[in-house]
Amino acid sequence: MGAHTWEAGLSDVRLVLRSRRVITPDGERPASIAVGGDGRITEILPHDAEPPGGATLEDVGDDVVLPGLVDTHVHVNDPGRSAWEGFWTATRAAAAGGITTLVDMPLNSLPPTTTAPHLATKREVARPKAHIDVGFWGGAIPGNTGELRALHEAGVFGFKCFLSPSGVEEFPELDPAGLAEAMAEIASFDGLLIVHAEDPGRLASAPQKGGPAYADFLASRPRSAENDAIARLIELSAAHGTRVHVLHVSSADALPLMAKARAEGLPLTAETCPHFLTLTAEEVPDGATEFKCCPPIREKENQDALWQGLADGTLDCVVSDHSPCTTDLKTPDFGTAWGGISSLQLGLPAVWTEARRRGFALTDVARWMSTAPARLVGLETKGAIAPGRDADFAVLAPDQTFTVDPARLHHRNQVTAYAGKTLHGVVRATWLRGRRIAVHGEPTQQTGRLIERQAA
Numbered sequence: 001m002g003a004h005t006w007e008a009g010l011s012d013v014r015l016v017l018r019s020r021r022v023i024t025p026d027g028e029r030p031a032s033i034a035v036g037g038d039g040r041i042t043e044i045l046p047h048d049a050e051p052p053g054g055a056t057l058e059d060v061g062d063d064v065v066l067p068g069l070v071d072t073h074v075h076v077n078d079p080g081r082s083a084w085e086g087f088w089t090a091t092r093a094a095a096a097g098g099i100t101t102l103v104d105m106p107l108n109s110l111p112p113t114t115t116a117p118h119l120a121t122k123r124e125v126a127r128p129k130a131h132i133d134v135g136f137w138g139g140a141i142p143g144n145t146g147e148l149r150a151l152h153e154a155g156v157f158g159f160k161c162f163l164s165p166s167g168v169e170e171f172p173e174l175d176p177a178g179l180a181e182a183m184a185e186i187a188s189f190d191g192l193l194i195v196h197a198e199d200p201g202r203l204a205s206a207p208q209k210g211g212p213a214y215a216d217f218l219a220s221r222p223r224s225a226e227n228d229a230i231a232r233l234i235e236l237s238a239a240h241g242t243r244v245h246v247l248h249v250s251s252a253d254a255l256p257l258m259a260k261a262r263a264e265g266l267p268l269t270a271e272t273c274p275h276f277l278t279l280t281a282e283e284v285p286d287g288a289t290e291f292k293c294c295p296p297i298r299e300k301e302n303q304d305a306l307w308q309g310l311a312d313g314t315l316d317c318v319v320s321d322h323s324p325c326t327t328d329l330k331t332p333d334f335g336t337a338w339g340g341i342s343s344l345q346l347g348l349p350a351v352w353t354e355a356r357r358r359g360f361a362l363t364d365v366a367r368w369m370s371t372a373p374a375r376l377v378g379l380e381t382k383g384a385i386a387p388g389r390d391a392d393f394a395v396l397a398p399d400q401t402f403t404v405d406p407a408r409l410h411h412r413n414q415v416t417a418y419a420g421k422t423l424h425g426v427v428r429a430t431w432l433r434g435r436r437i438a439v440h441g442e443p444t445q446q447t448g449r450l451i452e453r454q455a456a
Contacts, residue, residue, distance in 0.1 A: 012036060012037055012054070013034045013035065013036055013042055013043075013051070013052050013054075013055045014035060014036060014037045014054070014055055014056065014434065015034075015035040015055060015056050015058065015391070015434050016032050016033065016034055016035070016045075016049075016051040016055050016056070016057050016058070017032070017033045017035065017058050017060070017065060017391075017393065017431070018031070018032040018033070018047060018057060018058065018059040018060065019031065019047075019059070019060045019061065019062070019063060019064065019065045019395075020047060020061065020062050021062060021063070021064040021065065021362075022044075022064075022065045022385060023064065023065065023066045023067065023362055023363055023366045023385060024044060024384075024385050024386065025371075025384050025385075025386055027363055028064075028361070028362065028363055030046075030047035031044050031045065031046070031047055032044075032045045032046065032047055032048075032049045032051070033045075033065065033385060033391070033393075034055070035391040035434040036434075038433075039390060039391055039432075039433025039434045039435070040381070040388060040389065040390060040391060040433075040434075041385065041386060041387050041388065041389050041390075041391050042387060043387055044385065044386065044387065060395050060428065060429075063395050063396060063397050063428050064362055064395070064396045064397075064398055065385065065393050065394075065395055065396075066098070066362060066365070066366045066370065066385075066393065066394045066395075066396060067366055067370040067371065067382075067383055067384050067385050067389075067392060067393065067394070068098065068099065068100025068101065068370065068382070068390075068392030068393055068394055068430065068431070068432065069097070069098050069099040069100065069101075069347070069348060069369045069370050069373075069394055070099070070100070070101045070102075070369070070370050070373040070374045070377075070379065070382050070383055071094065071099050071101070071102045071103070071319050071320050071322070071344070071347070071369075071373065072102070072103040072157070072271075072317065072319050072373045072376055072377055073103070073105065073247065073248070073271065073273070073319040073320060073321045073322070074090060074094075074102045074103065074104055074105065074319075074320060074321075074322045074344060075104070075105045075107070075108045075321075075322060075323040075324070075340065076090045076102075076104045076105075076109065076126075077108040077109050077324070078090075078109055078122075078125055078126070078129075079109055079110060079121070079122070079125045080108075080109045080110025080111070081108055081109060081110060082412075083326055083412070084108065084324050084325045084326055084412065084413065085322075085324045085411065085412045085413070086129065086412060087125065087126045087129035087130055087134065088129040088131075089410055089411060089412040090102070090322070090344060090411070090412075091129065091130050091131035091132045091134065091448055092131050092410040092443045093344045093345040093409060093410035093411045094131070094132050094344050094345070095131045095132050095430050095432075095437045095438040095443045096345050096410050096427065096430070096438050096441045096442065096443060097344060097345035097346060097347060097348055097349075097427055097430075098348045098394030098395075098396065098427040098430050099132060099344065099347075099348075099394075099430075100132050100133060100382075100390075100392035100393075100394070100430060100431075100432045100437075101132060101133040101134075101135070101374070101379065101382050101392070101451070102132060102133075102134055102135070102344075103134075103135040103136065103137055103157055103377060104122070104126070104134060104135070104136050104137065105137055105160060106136070106137050106138055106139030106159075106160055106171070107139060107160070107166055107168055107170075107171035108168060108171075108323070109122065110170065111170070112139050112141070112168075112170050112171050113136055113137065113138050113139050113151075113156070114138065114139040114140075114141055114144050114147060114151075114171075115144065115147045115150070115151070116147065116150045116151055116154045119136060119138065119151060119154055119156060120154075122136060123136070123450055126450060127450055130446070130448030130449065130450065131437060131443055131446045131447075131448050132432060132437065132448045133382075133432065133448050133449050133450075133451050134448060134449075134450055134451065135155075135156075135157055135377065135379075135450070135451045135452065135453070136155075136156050136157070137156055137157055137158055137159065137160050137194065138151035138152070138156035138158070138159045138160070139159060139160050139161070139171060140159040140160065140161040140174060140182040140186070140193065141161070141171055141172050141174070142172050142174060142175070142178050145178075145181050145182055145185050148182065148185050148186060148191070149185070149188075149189055152186075152189055152191050152453075154452075155452025155453050156452075156453060157192065157377040157378070157453045158186075158191055158192030158193065158194050158245070158377070158453075159182070159186060159191060159192070159193055159194065160193075160194045160195070160196070160247075161173070161174045161179065161182060161193065161194075161195055161196070162174065162195075162196045163179065163195065163196065163197055163198060163199060163200060163229050163232075164196070164198045164199065164200040164203055164225070164229075165200070166196070167294075167338070167339065173200065176232075179236065180236060180239075180240070183236050183237070183240045183242040183244075184240050184242075186242055186243075187240045187241045187242040187243075190243070191242075191243070192243045192244075192245060192376075192377075193242055193243065193244050193245070194244075194245040194246075194247055195229075195233055195244060195245070195246055195247060196247050196248070197226055197229035197230050197233060197246050197247065198221065198225040198226055198229055198294070198295055199224075199225045199226075199228040199229040199232070201228075202222060202224050202225035202228055202229075203220070203221065203225050206219060206220050206221070206222050206225070207219050207220060208220050208335070209335070210333055210334065210335025210336065211333055211334065211335060212286045212287035212332050212333060212334065213286050213334070214281065214284040214285070214286055214288070214291070214334060215281075216334065217292065217296060217334035217335070218281055218296050218297075218298070220335075221294055221295050221296045223250075223251035223253050223254075223298070223302075224253075225295070226249070226250065226251035226253075226254055226295055227251055227253050227254045227257070230246055230249075230254045230257055230258065231254075231257055233246065233268075234257060234258070234261045234266060234268065237261070237266050237267065237268060238261075238266055241267075242267070243267040243269075244266075244267065244268050244269075245268075245269045245270065245271070245376060246258065246268070246269070246270040246271070247271060247321070248271065248272065248273050248276070248293075248295065248321045249270050249271065249272045249276075249306070249309075249315060250272070250273075250276050250295040250296060250297070250298055250302075250306075251295065251298070251302070252298075252302045252303075252305030252306050252308075252309065255305065255306075255308075255309045255314045255315070258270055258314055259312070259314045262314070269316045269317070269376060270314065270315050270316060270317075271315065271316060271317040271318065271319050271373075271376075272306050272309070272310070272315050272317075272318060273318065273319060273320060273321045273341075273343075274318060274320060274343050274346070274347045274350045274351050275291075275293060275297055275321075275341045275343060275350075275417060276297060276298070276303065276306055277303065277306060277307065277310075277318065277350075277351060277354055278350045278351065278353065278354045279291065279297050279417060280297065280298075280299060280300045280303055281296070281297055281298055281299045281300075282299060282300055284297060287332035288417075289330045289331065289332060289333070289334055289337035289338075290330055290341070290342075290415050290416060290417045290419070291341070291417045292330075292334055292337050292338070292339045292340075292341075293321070293323070293339050293340055293341045294339040307354075307358055310364075310368060311360075316368075316372045316375075316376065317368060317369070317372045317373045317376060318347070318351055318365075318368040318369050319347075319369070319373055320343050320344050320347045321340075321341065321343075322340075322341075322342055322343055322344040322411075323339070323340025323341065323342070324340060324342040324411055324412065324413050324415070325338040325340060325413065325415075326413055327413055327415055330415055341416075341417050342409075342411050342413070342415055342416050342417075343416065343417070343418065344411060345409050345410060345411065345441075346404060346409075346416065346418050346423070347369070348365070348369065348394065348396065348425060348427060349402075349423040349424060349425035349426070349427070350418060350421075350423055351365055351368070351369065352365055352396075352398065352423075352424055352425040353423045353424045353425065356398070356424060362396070362398060370382070370383045370384070371383040371384055377453065378453060378454050379451070379454065380454060390432075390433050391431060391432075391433055391434035392431060392432055392433065393429075393430070393431040394427055394429075394430055394431075395427070395428040395429040395430070395431070396425050396426070396427055396428065397425070397426045397428055398424065398425050399424065400424070400425070400426040401422050401423065401424050401426075402422070402423060402426055403420065403421070403422045403423075404416065404418045404419055404420060404421050404422075404423060405419075406419050408441065410443070427441065428440065432447055432448065433447065435447050
C-alpha cells in the first residue's frame with residue numbers, strides 16, 4: 001500500500017489517524033483517515049496506506065475511532081445560572097466524554113433564548129468559553145410567536161416548548177391555543193419544534209405526595225402524561241405540517257403511536273436518554289434525588305421496550321438531557337429537589353455498557369449518538385467519518401472499564417446518578433476538526449466554535 005497515490009482532497013493532508021477499528025457509514029473496518037489543513041476529512045484509506053510526506057501519523061491500534069458525538073440536548077444555564085453549569089465547564093466535560101458538538105437548550109439561563117437579542121447575549125457569553133462546537137435552540141413561550149422567525153433567521157436549530165410547567169418561571173409552558181399558534185408559525189418557515197411532552201391535566205390528577213420515596217415520585221409523573229401529550233402533538237403535526245421532535249421519551253407506551261405516525265409519513269422524530277436506557281426505577285434508593293428527572297426513570301420492563309424502539313428505528317437519537325444544578329438543590333425530597341441528571345461526560349460509556357450487554361455494536365451507538373442527532377439539526381459536516389466531513393473523532397477503548405468517581409468529572413457540580421458504577425468504554429482522546437482537544441479524560445486545547453443552522 002506504500003505505492004498508494006493520494007487523491008487531491010479538500011486541502012493538503014496534515015494528519016492521518018489510523019486504527020484497526022474505524023466506524024464508517026459502511027460499518028466498522030480498519031482504515032487510515034486523512035485530514036486536511038482545513039480540519040475536514042479528505043480520504044478514507046486502507047489501514048496500511050503510507051502517509052504522505054509532511055503528514056503526522058497517529059496510530060491508535062485497536063482503539064475504536066467513532067465520529068465525534070453530537071449532543072443536541074444540553075442545559076448549559078449560562079449566563080444567569082452559571083453556578084449550576086457554564087460553557088467553560090460543560091464543554092470541557094463534553095470534550096472529555098467524546099462529544100464534539102452540543103446544542104444548548106433555551107431555558108435555565110437568564111435571559112432565556114426567546115428573542116434574537118437574547119440569543120446574541122448567549123453567544124457573546126459562550127464564544128470565549130467553548131472547548132467544542134456549540135449551537136443553540138430557540139424557545140417558544142407564550143407571547144413570543146412574533147419572535148420565532150427572527151430567531152430562525154439568526155441561526156437557531158429549532159424551538160423548544162413545554163406542555164407542562166418547566167420549573168423556571170421565565171420559561172412558561174404553552175397552552176393548547178399557544179401550541180397551535182406556534183406550530184403554525186414554525187411550519188410557515190419549515191422550522192423544527194422540539195417538545196417536552198407531558199400533559200398537564202394528567203400530571204395535575206396524579207398523586208403528588210412529595211417526600212423521599214421514589215415510588216411516590218414515579219406515580220406523580222405517569223406514563224399517561226407522556227402518551228396523551230405525544231398523541232396531541234401527532235394530531236397537530238398532521239394539521240399544520242410542522243416538523244416535530246419529541247424530547248427525552250421515557251414512556252415506551254408511546255412508541256406504537258409514534259411508529260404509526262411515522263409510517264403515515266408525518267415529520268416526527270424522537271429521542272431518549274442514557275439514564276432511561278441504563279438506570280431503572282427499581283434501583284433508585286429513597287432520597288437519592290440525583291436520579292430525579294422529568295419525565296422520570298421508569299421500570300425495567302419499560303426500559304427493555306425503549307431499547308426495542310431504538311432497534312426498530314422508532315427512537316432516532318440518544319442524547320444526554322444534561323440538566324445540572326447546585327448540590328444544595330438536590331434535597332432528599334423528590335417533591336422539591338431540582339429535576340435533572342448530569343451525564344454529559346458519561347453518556348458514551350453508559351450507553352455502550354448496556355448496548356454491548358444487549359448485543360448491539362458500536363456502529364449502532366455511533367448512529368444513535370452522532371449520525372442521527374447531526375441529521376436532526378441539519379449539520380451535514382458532522383456525524384460521520386467520511387470525506388468532506390469535519391475531522392471530529394472519539395477514540396474509545398471499548399473493553400476497558402472504569403468506576404465513576406464524581407471528583408474526576410468536569411461538570412461544575414459533581415453530582416451524578418452514575419457515582420460508583422463500573423462502566424465499559426474509556427474515552428482515550430477526542431478530536432475536533434483534526435485537533436486533539438482531550439486526552440485520557442483531560443481537555444487539552446480550546447478550539448470550539450459557535451455554529452448555526454445551515455440554511456437549506
